[in-house]
Amino acid sequence: MKPLTEHELAELAQETPINVSRRNFLLSSAGVAAGALVLSVGIPLRQARAAAATKMAPGTRVPAFLQITPDNRIILQSPFVEGGQGIFTAMAQIVGEELDAEPARFIVENAPTGADYQVMVGGPGRMTGGSMSVRTSYQTMRKLGALARQLMLQAAANQWQVPLSELITEPGIVLHKTSNRTLSYGELASKALDLPVPDPDSVSLKDPQAFRWIGKGIDRVDVYEKSVGKANYTIDLKVDGMLHAAVQHAPRLGLVAGDILNLKQVQAMPGVHSVHKVTGAVAVVAPHWWDAKRAAEALQVDWQAATSQRQGVRSMPADFSSEAFSEMLANRTEAGKDAETAGDISKVFSAATPESIISATYQTQYVHHAQLEPPSTIAQFHDDGRLEIWLPNQAPDMFLRDIAKRAGIAEDQIILHSPILGGFFGRHFLYPDANPYPQAIELAKATGKPIKLIWSREEEFLRDPLRPMAAVRMKAAIENGVPTALEVISACEGPGEAISGHDPDNVDGMAVEGLTGKSYQIANVRIAQDYVENPTMLAYWRSVGNSMNDFVYECFFDEMADKAGADPYELRKALLKDNPRLSHLLETVVKSAGGWKRGPFTAADGSKRARGIAMASPFGSHTATIAEVSIEQGQVKVHEIWEAIDPGTIVNPAIIEAQVKSAVALGLSQVLLEEVIYQQGEPLARNYDMYPILPPHMMPKVHVSIVESGEKMGGIGEPGLPPVPPAVVNAVSHLLGRRIRRMPLSRETFA
Template sequence: MAKWTRRRFLLAGTAAAGTLVVGWGAMPPRQRLHAGAPLPLDGAAVALNGWLALAPDNTVTVIVPRAEMGQGVHTALPMLVAEELDMPLARVAIAAAPADKIYANIAAIRDALPFHPDDTGNTQAFARWTLAKVARELGISLTGGSSSVKDAWLPMREAGAAARAMLVAAASRAWQVPAASIRTADGELFHDGSGRRATYGSLAQAAARETPGSVTLKEPHAFRLIGHDVPRREARDKVNGAARFGIDARPEGMLYAALRMAPSFGGTIAGINAADVLGMPGVLSVIDITNAVTGPRAAVAVVAKTFWQARLAADALAIRWDAGPHHALSSERIFGELRAALDGDGHHVYFEQGEVDEAQVPGNGPAGQEDGGHVISAEYSAPFHAHAAMEPVNCTAQVAEGKVRLWLSTQAPSIAIAIAASAGGVGREQVELHEHLLGGGFGRRLEGDMVAQAVAIARECRGLPVQMIWTREQDIRHDVYRPAALARLAATLDASGTIKSWHFSGAGGALTGQYTLRNFGLPAVGPDKTTVEGAYDMPYEIPHQRIAHVAVDSIVPLGNWRSVGHSYNAFFKESFVDEMAHAAGKDPVAFRAAMLLNHPRHVAVLDAAVRRAGTPPAGRAHGVALHQSFGTIVAQVAEVSVRDGAIHVHRIVCAIDCGLAVNPGHVTQQMESAVAFGLSAALGDPVTIRGGRVEQSNFGDYPVLRMGQVPMVETVIVLSGEPPEGVGEPGVPPVAPAVANAVFRLTGQRLRSLPLRLA
């Protein structure tokens, strides 16, 4: 039985206190079927609820409240409605969600609680239930945490089922036959007894006057869309160039803005000489927008008629920078501070069970025999990483007639609206957001800095829209980075070669506090779950565990990066498990399986990956890693060779149990994407700090995997009857440890630092 740490007790207590203070704890969560305001409709379409509208021509428009950034939500979410509505997907159009609380991402907020996945009981269930209610009240709409399908699974299916029930009721009333005698298929209603039939569209007006009452959702065996491969609806437009991303916005009269930002963290402007650039072709103004972004981030914008004119003028602008107080900051200093923090006090225990002897705590003594067991310890590290999405940071804004208009690729529309309202000096209801496809997100577009900057510029542009674009160099040098992290692990093997105790002690920056301050103007309260996710919540059945972390203030801005803390904690954990297997003289797969006796789903995923991988060819080795994140279990087997001192990854077999796979083709695509993303970080160059600034500037010194470097990726989807879980991120964490473990089998070198480099 796991001990309750102070953090977990406080979270549960806060939920309980909220129930007493607010007074709505005993009431059921608010409905998510009907929006607070009517849907904005075109033509003769009729809204049957807050998620769909039906037109006389028998087309249905489905509200999709999540951003399409390559993960397939513009296809998967309409599938949920179309399945229960019995409507062909070809007749389904999509529309962005208006600003309404029913579209809040409840799953992403609820899952922020730092409970172990094996935690059960009334207290945990009550805390999750209460936080879900809080999320519904807050109404934060965002795309993150691999939660889009998970959050939409019930409300969007219920919306489709409710609309179908309303249509059946309307047909029953019109035909004077029992509702139970009417069947639906492919957007039509049928009464076999009389031969009557009608399209949904012909009964839309009548259906809108019906009340659906309680509805029954389909059982999985009746699904005709869900669980089947469906081509992505935006794929053709992306291939032929018709797709429109944020950077493609072209409102009438648009101007362009290019930036110069302080090169060092905390740098300020000592002086600007704008006279020379104001005479350059097309240049209209030079604007200091230093105070636009919480931080602040010293920056100057040059506005011109074309982006090239703005860029040339920005480059030529004479600015004297004050390097600020952090001019001596370096990667070496940062890791020195992390090691000092690990040596000190102040570690917060996130999870603890059994008794971990102090002699087995990392740093308390040399490895050796303690209490009849063999103690093994190691130190692991991971560097900063940038997002490097293909579409650089940009935002188009207009401030005119008391309104702010945005054209934007964003993962967090509700945050973008709030920031635009504040920066533009208007109410939220006066912000008009036009959402576009995202040319990559990975967590970067959960931020609102680009909105604040663009609106601050637009306020000075006399009512004209202005498109602000960062260069690739700015995109990398002024990112919000994946935290650098350090961890010390120690474990004890008993006489049978089984782990009897495990201690994890980590140090690194806590990103949640920075994120909430930047985007909500509020500091975070309490320890940050993201620092140890993937470490405190591992499934291995080790009787004695302690997982702790010490947060170290970070001058470097930190943000959510695809799979967040799992991206490095999985490397620490799964590499060290392999170390323990080697020390015990056991096969690493069997060693893991022996610690998963009460986790059959994990064993099934591990077995599926190993079976598909088979035996490596001569000169290559297999490395394995198993990790659960965002509710999904993933096992990967990496097939690796080493030539001329370089690591070559030829093949990755990826087995996944994500619950019911709504669109298996999307799952496969996301695993392939995750492997490429994870390998870029595992094998490429990191972000490094020197002289208070980021050293890297473009793909030349911050490379991402090229197409010819991507290995063969084979995905095995383990069938499951559980509800859908996350898919977009869980494929990233196992990549680095699987490759590192394969390298060890080949060379005997244990690589404990990312990126992976042979000695």
């Protein structure tokens, strides 16, 4: 069975019912083995305890998660990996709240593999993505904290020989008021964590009114380490006796190495240990990475067509052009498959006068993840045959299964470490041929030495799987000042179907999200996908389908408004009038921007400016954005961004603000600068010189408003991005008096 896709997990997260069969499958396949591996390396005691104990519901075995040192530092194993989104802090905040321990006392680590950490509600286990961490584990992690607190109380009751009911806690201590005695958690921990964990149903959670830390913008737990270079990413780690490796990838995926024409010369280069053919590449091993890299670049390899295709790996055609592919998509006329329908568009369109109909085609582009930490892996075979491996990843148990398969050894013979990520953005899922670990395993086997393989930036940009592109045909009937029918057909391949396989009977929800799920009152709607397989490897990218689709929909919305002779803000307001939550959100962003003015207007510095507005409803949250732009020296300048977000219920407003600003930056980078261009089957850009990402001088001042509506908790990491590109392009189009229908804006020079 293939691992659940992000989309399937998202669905499970949104629908509350638990899929019991799937849950059991994942627990039995991923879970039990992990305990054994932890025992075998003999590290933390809490894990040994976890392994020895009987099966418990995920997220309830307290000693598997918590360790408290005698000096009262609390070490928490997080089921979710930290990659800048602040999840380690959120976990400390949530667990700390119920444990009654200050989050600042926490040291948070990414948990090992195993059943205990499969905490996502809906049962499907563990991965970090889809802006799902807090909203799928909130109650479970609170309960974990409450169970831990109960153990502290029990241990104190035992020690003092007093009834538990006479005890209370204050942050980090248990208190017996009658006798005025206290014990710190650090003093109690060794006994407390040996006690049987009580029945989760016997322990109640705090009244949210009494929250001390949840809901507050407390400092993140890892900021100091990251400010002084002490945070360790995979690329920074080292094991004894390790050799370094660098690769030269096949210039096009699917080619295999034939002869190495200068093998002898490369083998003789200074510092070179050995040269190896590995999956999709030729590798050089050396005591130092720079020597390995220089030698790998010098290799002259006769790359040949593969005689067989590996599963999930697409062969890149020698003549592939992304520009031609985009044009082909834009020229398609297929009706596609329904993703969402309402009313009867054909009836409206056939009755409408030609003057009342508008249509347009929008194009979106391939983009890179471009996280600053280049991918790497350390692979080490121990003398007893066990494999220990370190790699950046967003789903440890899924990677464990894949590594076991590739290495041909049992899961319980693998020790997987998942360090913090030097950038997230969807890069670290299981994508065929897009991660260094298969090559690192091959090299460790071939050399008998621990290997640290780093992909250079150039080799990374050659194998980074791409955010999909699309060409979207839009058509609307505008009657009496409002849209009466809307048809949207996206010619594209969704990331879900690209990764997990296309299902001809269904639309990939991720291909159309952001075209679907809109709340505007339009009576007749058809949203469809016209599936076209890509020759490229595709991936999730921050905010997934919404990253491109809200650009298309929200820009065309302004075209509909223009056609209707309506102001785009007023039309949004009118079409949302029966939706109080979104109406309030819209008002909030407008108020934050000092009222709505579309412009063009002349700013204090003499520049001519305009503002654009857009909304999105991704990952269970809702966002609205206003952008203010001008044209300077032929390029778009974004002066300010106002964004309002309603995630329903919140844990840390400071992290929310930071995440919205971060998502704004990535949205701006996409709309202003980014595009992966393939010519003759190869990417033009192999580094940031040819693939610019948002530099500091292009970052506008961002104003974030958080609306806590009290609705069901939504995501935080991704929802800030989707309304940014359309808000910018709506402003630019209005300023120019002509519609821009394609990203990035750097494709054009503006007068």
